[in-house]
Amino acid sequence: MRTFLPHYEIPEEITIRQLLNHTSGLSDYFSQQEYQDAVHTHPRKPWDYEKIMEKGL
Numbered sequence: 001m002r003t004f005l006p007h008y009e010i011p012e013e014i015t016i017r018q019l020l021n022h023t024s025g026l027s028d029y030f031s032q033q034e035y036q037d038a039v040h041t042h043p044r045k046p047w048d049y050e051k052i053m054e055k056g057l
């Protein structure tokens with residue numbers, strides 16, 4: 001994974017297959033209250049990539 005996302009501290013044991021199967025154990029930011037509040041308050045303003053990665057990792 002570090003080959004594809006070198007700027008993030010992703011555990012080495014996580015594989016692309018696990019990410020695609022949603023079995024990697026990384027956090028699901030969709031279910032976080034902060035994300036839900038942001039979508040409700042500003043539905044046309046998506047989170048940027050950095051924020052998504054911060055909350056997901």
